[in-house]
Amino acid sequence: MEVHLVSESLKFMVLGMGIVFVFLYILVLLMRLQAIIIERYFPDRPSEGAPTSTGESEEEERARVAAIVAAIREYRKTQTKGS
Amino acid sequence: MLIRYLLPILIFLGASSVWASEPAVAAPLSGVGQSVQAKEEHVPKPLTVLLKDFFKTTGIYAIVNPSPEARNGQGEKMTAFAQSWGRIIMFIVVFVLFYLAIVKKFEPLLLLPIGFGGLLANIPVVNMTGPDGFLGIIYNMGIGNEFFPLIIFMGVGAMTDFGPLLSNPKTALLGAAAQFGIFGSLVGAAALSQYTGFVDFTMRQCASISIIGGADGPTSIFIASALSPELLGAIAVAAYSYMALVPVIQPPIMKALTTKEERRIVMPQLRKVNRREKLIFPLLIVVLSAMLLPESTPLIGAFAFGNFAKESGVVERLSHEMQNSLINIVTIFLGLGVGSKLQADKFLVLDTMGILVIGLVAFAVGTAAGVLLAKLMNRFSKEPINPLIGAAGVSAVPMAARVANKVGAEARPGNVLLMHAMGPNVAGVIGSAVAAGVLLSIFN
CATH class of the missing domain: 1.10.287 (Helix Hairpins)
Incomplete structure (x- = not known):
């Protein structure tokens, strides 16, 4: 029996890409939903923080990096305007 | 001084004594019934014959004089070419x-x-x-039964931070688009075997080759050992080589598909992610894959377990072990086991060339699809999206995200896309695991 490989694989492509997109799209919706729920009912209290000391320093580190990046970006903006 | 001359002779005597004991072992095999008593019988041989016989057991002899009777580890006869x-x-x-x-x-x-x-x-x-x-023991221990790739996935899960994805969920779609590399090259592989005499792949083989486009080593090995173990060596080598070549393969494609203005797009700062979101996320993907695609749960389950252990914050020791010793040990076994598939008689075939070509195309197509979807999303989204982060939708964590960051920084110095690119990057891992699940569900 001769199987037409190309038309078979095209069907697989439609099925596969369909499932992958549906899966990740549902995941996007669920992520948004859980973000809304968690932000509303269980917000991170500043006193609570992270349970371990390493987690805390990681958060601080991230905030510091963000501040530095923002500062550099602002600085570069003014530089390009000036020149 | 004396030892220098005696040592080679001693070694030689040792070697010939090993040879001499061989008939004793062989005798019970050849004549089970008649010669139980005769097993200790020693046939005296002159030194020249011993030397000649020893020479016949050397590797040089085996390579220079291929024997038609020689068999490989699987008990199949080897051609003279494969032996020499x-x-x-x-x-x-x-x-x-x-x-x-x-x-x-x-x-x-x-x-x-x-x-x-x-x-x-x-x-x-x-x-x-x-x-x-x-090598055979290692292979049967964990590759033939698809076990090692799952342990690697667990470790990768324990190393992955889903924060960037959670703070900008829609970038997950880019990780889906890049899986077009898998299914696009599946069609390519099918066309190549149908319309050219160059290679002749079956549907299963096409599927396991195309998974290279997922740019994910463990997934490629998982699928190849499930669908076409005979191609495992070439597929794993192609997958890992191209993953290493991401900084060479991707930038030209990314630049060809975007304008300079698009590459200069600055993305807004990511919002801070609540710790509970990160904790729930692994459970979310397990439940989702269990409901939609149970075939993908071995991969996604192992990945989610690693991530859950990390985010829980209470099993630091376990998560540390998964990220370090465990993944390292399994990597050694995985590498050696995959290497065992590089036997000359299995690897030196036209199919390998076909796999290398299709794998490269798969990578390129996946990158292009990610970039194109990111361009489209940028048109319709309220927040600007730099199309370069679409290229990170092929998994290859974190190399692909770094490449997106680098190309972005070339267009606009100081523009940091790394965290934005990590979103599609980790979504790509989930995406290729889902694609793998689809392929498995088709063929099982």
């Missing part, structure tokens, strides 16, 4: 792998063990790839 020139060519191939790993620093953690496994797999006479050989 094939082995020499494979030695050159593994030296190329060593060069790439050591000098070029291409995925050394895998290419080095794979290369060495390939070197051992091609040693004549001993057949280390057989079921009782060193």
Whole structure:
């Protein structure tokens, strides 16, 4: 029996890409939903923080990096305007 | 002084005594009924005959004089080419792998063990790839049954931070688009085997080759050992080589598909993610894959378990182990086991060339699809999206995200896209696991 490989694989492509997109799209919706729920009912209290000391320093580190990046970006903006 | 002369003679005597004891072992096999008593019988031989016989057991002899009776570790007869020139060519191939790993620093953690496994797999006479050989045992222990890739996935899960994805969920779609590399090249592989006489792949083989486009080593090995173990060596080598070549393959495609203005887009700062979101996320993907695609749950389940252990914050010891010792040990075994599939008689076939070509196309197509969807999303989204982060939708964590960051920084110095690119990057891992699940569900 001769199987037409190309038309078979095209069907697989439609099925596969369909499932992958549906899966990740549902995941996007669920992520948004859980973000809304968690932000509303269980917000991170500043006193609570992270349970371990390493987690805390990681958060601080991230905030510091963000501040530095923002500062550099602002600085570069003014530089390009000036020149 | 005396020892210098005596030592070679002693070694030689040792070697010949090993040979001399061989008939004793062989005798019960040849005549079970008649010669139980005669097993200790020793046939005296002159030194010249001993030397000649010893020479026949050397690797040089086996390579120079291929025997029609020689069999590989799987008990199949080997062609004269595979025994002689094939082995020499494979030695050159593994030296190329060593060069790439050591000098070029291409995925050394895998290419080095794979290369060495390939070197051992091609040693004549001993057949280390057989079921009782060193490499064969490793292969049967965890690759033939798809076990090692899952442990690797667990470790990768424990190393992955889903924060960037959670703070900008829609970038997950880019990780889906890049899986077009898998299914696009599936069609390509099918067309190649149908319309050209160049290669002749079955549907299962096409599927396991195209998974290279997922740019994810463990997933590729998982699918290849499930669908077409005979192609495992070539597929794993292609997957890891191209993953290492991401900084070479991707930038030209990314630049060709975007304008300079698009590459200069600055993305807004990511919002801070609540710790509970990160904790719930792994459970979310397990439940989702259990409901939609149970075939993908081995991969996604292992991945989610690693991530859950990390985010829970209470099993630091377990998560540390998954990220370090466990994944390292399994990487050694995985590399050697995959290397065992680099036997000359299995690897030096036209199919391997086909796999290398299709794998490269798969990578390119996946990158292009990610970039194109990101362009489209940028048109319709309220917040600007830099199309470069779409290229990170092929998994290859974190290399692909770094490449997106670098190309972005070339267009606009100081523009940091790394965290934005990590979103599609980790979504790509989930995406290729889902694609793998779809392929498995089709064929099982």
